[in-house]
Amino acid sequence: MAGVYDGLTVVELADRRNQWAGKMLSDGGARVIQIEPVAGSPGRWCGPFVDDEPDPDRCIDYWWYNTGKESLAIDISRPVSGPLIRDLLSQADVFLDSALPGTLTEFGLDYPSLKSNKALIHVSLTDFGQDGPWRDYAMNDHAHLALGGQMSSSGYSDPKETPIGGQGRHAWHMGCAFVLHGITVALFDRESSGAGQYVDVSIHDACALGTEAAVPQWMYYGSTMYRHTGMHANPKRLPPLQLPTADGKYIIAVMQNFGTRVWNYLLAWMDEKGVSGELHDPIFQDEAYRMSEYRTGSVIRDAVARLIAASDGEECFHRAQENGISWGLVHAAEENYDVAHYQQRDYWREIEHPEIGRAIPYPRGPFDCDALGIEPRGRAPQLGENTDSILTQDLGLSAESISALRDSGAVR
Amino acid sequence: MNGGPDKRTGVLSGIRVLDFSWKTVGPWAPRLLTHYGAEVIHVERADGWDSHRYNATPHIMSDDAQPVDLPGARQTHIDPQFNTLGEEKAVDGKEQQVLYAAPYFNTLHHGKLAISLNTKSPEGLQLVDQLIGKCDALVENFSGGVLASWGLTWEKMKEINPRLVYMSTTGFGHTGDWKGYRSFGPTAAAQSGLSLASGLPGKPPAGWGFSYLDVMGGWMGGLALVQGLLQAKKTGKGARIDYSVTEGAMSMLGTYLLDYQVNGRPTRRPGFPPGNRAVFPALAPHNTYRCAGRDRVGQDWWVFIACETQAQFEALCGVMEQPALALDPQFATNEARVAHQDVLDDIIGRWTRPRRRYAIMRLCQEAGVIAASVQSAEDRVEYDPQLQHRQMYPVIEHPELGAVPNEGYPVKMSRTPAFVHARAPTYGEHNQYVYGELLGMTDEEIHSLRERGVI
Structure with a gap:
């Protein structure tokens, strides 16, 4: 399959922060060589593991974030390693690192040292x-969600309850999104200029940009956002929109509109469940009144909540959606495997895993587009799986030299 | 004019994008291209504007917002969740909405040009065809089927412009059983499994109130767009990109999906999500702690603290002036701390409760411990020295608002810098440039289009 990053060689210095960007480059057709410590990338040690038994080759999180990459396990702090890595970078199109600022200089891997590859x-x-003044502060993904503003807008309506940062490394995802923007735009430029460049992306800057209306609301109105359980933060206190269903799930009853078609359907559905209450009063025939009552009153809101409480989650989702109402059902990620819609869209990719003797269905990726061709190209590498082939084929080392490097502990 | 349509510099200078996006997730994608100098023409329908324009006049401009009366304008009703602050004016017992330079519209559309166009009129659709011939990309985030209902199929677009990159953002994509389903960010967050991965154990999902998929969804859409443009530059061929926000979200949940496949462990399980604690790897402490003080609307202030190494925990004990903690078998190793994290969180919470959040952050960071204030928008815009140093809020002149700060761009490129080119456009501000200069119409022709409600 052709991919948007076909023909590129990417060298990625292993780190948990940047590995999703490297995965997207690999999924898009680039050859991505991940340089790992001989003990393995930190991404191999975080879990979850197969059967919950720690093993750098059986870390499921690593499998996901490193599809199709090659692994070169080499200790970059060893003097013998520097020239080898610089040689590799002299042949590369993209170098992706997440090293602490300033620390690559001592290994000769900072941009000024690599510029001979124009x-x-x-x-x-x-x-x-x-x-910047916080440059050297110690952070992790959750700390970024706190400092970047995500937590401030997420959590519960109870003002005493803690703000919440969601699980799943999303500050890093946000940083990686801009890494990919920077790389792709730099490649666009290089097509005509032939020149590369240095791109500096800050996870904190990315997160700070990612809080939707919170910043403009502050800048223009001086508003502070209230957190609301399961829904948008807002400068006003709003009634709940995440509502419990009859089968113990939740519907997010977002973006309600009450045009004639929607209203008539809702009313018939409420009648069926016996929850329409006073909504047959002729005053509710006026759309403007309905919207006004919904904004300021509780009659319609209470009826919607009763309707959802009297219906199962799947029923709510499909009946609403089939009638132009954009409600969503709070699914668990794994429940999506059973949804025919994603199968019809050819969303799953079977990736073989000899480690467990079978294939696993992976998500295709965000875009359905043959011209971009972004999807997993193969499983993640085992630790040092490609060390020999890279040292031999890319760097021209003899078997004896590789053996010496391995004996000295510089490579694995 | 907002900087002038032809004065742009940057990597994407010379790239022109026809932007039919609206709401939030759609406009983000082409906005990202404006930072690189692309000319993005935002099309607003002449019979009903982008609802983000409806918010009432900012206080800094006037306390007395007036409804704007445009001929042919359609009255629409908007969920108050999105009509964030402004109160509507009652005229003759009916609500009127106010069309002004609203904050979120200004943020999502800065650096763009704006035209008005009635896509319900055959003449308007002919103008769309002509514009497609002048553009490198077309972006929209209508529900599936809307463009086709205008007669604008991918086959037709390709026929007009074989190099066109067409990027469509929808909740569920253009094929499959759910192709007609509608979605906003929270819908996609719910359906994908993201919402369920945020919250305290035993409580309803907390979700992603920023709202994550309206933001990140737009950034991914922007990525698809630059990828499509790169591919078109390399191959000379256009592309149709069917981007489903829900599928984009699921493609960030791979670890959970694979864990389910391999270990049979679902995310719908007791104890998950674990609030702000860490599961893989399990670490303690790793949580938010209440501090002294509260924000302007009465929500308590919090600080996040985590220790990923033994040295960090020992340093934290020092910062808290409780060195004996590190000698307590309950907390001697990370494993022990995880087993006793309720007790440990209690101890740390008692230490933070009377203290100021930034003081805690500074003390911890000076000792090498992960600590971060839970910052609001005010905190970031006004007090965050790092964001100020990185110039994340550049000030741009606006004709209605004066000098106002804008959100900047987080990619610093050494040779081809990205920046905020201009403020957001006012309604139909660039009709003259687009219909006159780009499409070569005379003033009389443009006037006639306006008279007949085509623009």
């Missing part, structure tokens, strides 16, 4: 970028 695009994804 076409190289060197992208650093770090917590705060390469400069």
